[in-house]
Amino acid sequence: xxxxxxxxxEIRDLDIVFQTTAxxxxxxxxxxxxxxxxxxxxVVGESGSGKSVTxxxxxxxxxxxxxxxxxxxxxGYHHGDGTPERVDILTKDKKWIRRHINGKRxxxxxxxxxxxxxxxxxIGKQIMEGMIWHYKTPKKEAWDKAVRLLKEVGIEEPxxxxxxxxxxxxxxxxxxxxxxxxxxxxxxxLICDEPTTALDVTxxxxxxxxxxxxxxxxxxxxxxxxxxxxxxxxVADYVNVMYAGKIVEKGSINEIFYDPRHPxxxxxxxxxxxxxxxDDRLYTIPGSPPNLLHEKTxxxxxxxxxxxxxxxxxxxxxxxxxxxxxxxATWLLDPRAxxxxxxxELKERIARMRKExxxxxxxx
Numbered sequence: 001x002x003x004x005x006x007x008x009x010e011i012r013d014l015d016i017v018f019q020t021t022a023x024x025x026x027x028x029x030x031x032x033x034x035x036x037x038x039x040x041x042x043v044v045g046e047s048g049s050g051k052s053v054t055x056x057x058x059x060x061x062x063x064x065x066x067x068x069x070x071x072x073x074x075x076g077y078h079h080g081d082g083t084p085e086r087v088d089i090l091t092k093d094k095k096w097i098r099r100h101i102n103g104k105r106x107x108x109x110x111x112x113x114x115x116x117x118x119x120x121x122x123i124g125k126q127i128m129e130g131m132i133w134h135y136k137t138p139k140k141e142a143w144d145k146a147v148r149l150l151k152e153v154g155i156e157e158p159x160x161x162x163x164x165x166x167x168x169x170x171x172x173x174x175x176x177x178x179x180x181x182x183x184x185x186x187x188x189x190l191i192c193d194e195p196t197t198a199l200d201v202t203x204x205x206x207x208x209x210x211x212x213x214x215x216x217x218x219x220x221x222x223x224x225x226x227x228x229x230x231x232x233x234x235v236a237d238y239v240n241v242m243y244a245g246k247i248v249e250k251g252s253i254n255e256i257f258y259d260p261r262h263p264x265x266x267x268x269x270x271x272x273x274x275x276x277x278x279d280d281r282l283y284t285i286p287g288s289p290p291n292l293l294h295e296k297t298x299x300x301x302x303x304x305x306x307x308x309x310x311x312x313x314x315x316x317x318x319x320x321x322x323x324x325x326x327x328x329a330t331w332l333l334d335p336r337a338x339x340x341x342x343x344x345e346l347k348e349r350i351a352r353m354r355k356e357x358x359x360x361x362x363x364x
Contacts, residue, residue, distance in 0.1 A: 007076060008189055008221045014071035016053060016245075027290045029073075029245040033269035035189070035221050042232040043225040045242035051225040054242075055191050059106050060089050060097035070320050074300065077105050077188050104134045107182035109211075111194035112276070113174035117166040118185040123150075123177050124162030124278065130184045149180040153210060163305050172203035176210070179342050183214065193225045204342065208234055229272050233257060233353075237327070242264050244290050244300035258350055261320075261328040264306045283345075295340070299331070307332060308342045 025078040035041050043051045056062050058073050073089040084166035089097065098141070110116040110168035113343055116134060127146035131137040135166060135334045137145070141161070150158035153176040166174055176196065182190055192211060196204035206276070215222050230237055241249040241264065249262040260266055267285035287304040289297060302312035309331050313358050340345075 003222055004177060005038075007034060007074075008037050009033070009035040009076075009223075010072075011054070011058065012072045014054065014057060014073065014077070015069045015107075016050075016057060017067050017069055017255070018063070019065045019067065020293075023293055027066075027245050028057070029293055031242075031247055032244070033240055033247065034221060037188075037221055038215075038219050039237045040215065040222040040224065040235050041238045041240065042226060042236035043240045043242055044226055044232055046289050049242040050194055050245040051241050051353065054227055055108070055193065057224060058089060059102060059108060059191065060092065060094060061102065062118070064223075071126075075101070075106070075189075078262075078315075094251075099134075101322055103130045103187070104185045105187055106189045106191065106193045107185070107187040108193060109175075109178050109182050109195045111197045113171065113178045113198070115175060116178055119166055122162065122361060123164050123166065123169070127162075127181050127184050130181065134185050146180070146184070149183060150177070152214070153177075153180045154206070155180075157274065165267055171199050172322040175199060175203075175207055179207075179210065179214070183218075186218070187220065189221045189223065191223045191225070193222075196228075204231075209233070219314065229257075229268055241268065246300070246329065247291060248301065248330070249328040251322070251328075255323065255326040258354060259326070261300075261322055261326075261333060262330045263332070265328075266342050266346055267304075269349070270343065272349075274349055274352075276349075276352055298346050319321075 009034040011031055014031040018025040031050070033041070033053055033054070033081055043054065043247060052268055053062070053261055058075070062300065068090055070088065074086055075089055076084065076086045076160060078084055089101065091254070092284050124143065124146055127149060128139070128142040130143060131142040132139070147158045147162060151160055155173060155176055156159050162168070169177065195211070196207050199207060208231060211222065213271040224232065226232060236253050238252055239250065240247045241256065241262065243264050249256065249260065262270060271284040271285060290300050290303070298314050299317055300309070302308040305312070311331050317329045317331045319327040319329050321327055322333070331337055346352045
């Protein structure tokens, strides 16, 4: 089915090194990622796995000490007159990206709305800014559209809020304003970087629902960067699991949640809070993520993997194909490897999730 769809983003063999005072940090190691029009792709993993860096590279907003050592980031879009265009973002300079991509065709919703809003500018001015800069929209028209956007993201009394400053709004309202700014230039792609981290649970649910509704209405593509698999279950069509700068498993939402194959994915799913478990303690993946200053031979996850094989210390596993959409980089999938089943507790949890989804008729 996917072949017939229009591909918005294609990342191939992306490799990024950060120059630090302690030495080079190999943060992104050969990442491949595809996104089609209207789809939602989630990029999940622990902090420091490279999720945000990958997406910042796609937006051309990497830190000055980052160096892309290889790879391409192809982004497809249409001009105002409908003619298609495909560019490799890595070949463009910052000025061109700012004029043609940032905010206009790819917009980002960051995790902390307080740091992404200017405390010295009114809400209205900040929403209007992009429209005036990218499209030379007349002020009155930009004002009217900003009011409509505030209404669209569920802010009451939008005319009044236009004159407010960020500190006068609650966290949830600020995040809605950030979403309104992101939507102001009708982007093709919305990147949501942990958009609900700083918010309480009820507001989180509302923000997720809001992004889903807007995506349906506008037909835009969304990339979710998150460590929260509960959020992923509600929003994603496809999931990419990242570990130590690599994608270690990718597949459709059902494949990742019901048939995970990588021990790291097993760990992430086991670590989700679950009220029906017999365990009185929350599962955690043993150890901590590797220090990318010191590159490890073989599989980066091996020291934390209780199913690690001898070969894991010698060679990096390739991506093994499980289905047309499902791949995982673990030597356990090699035909020569011993048969290893996922933990029994996780099997039971997946069975419960499947039953719950059937009972509620939900996405999963």
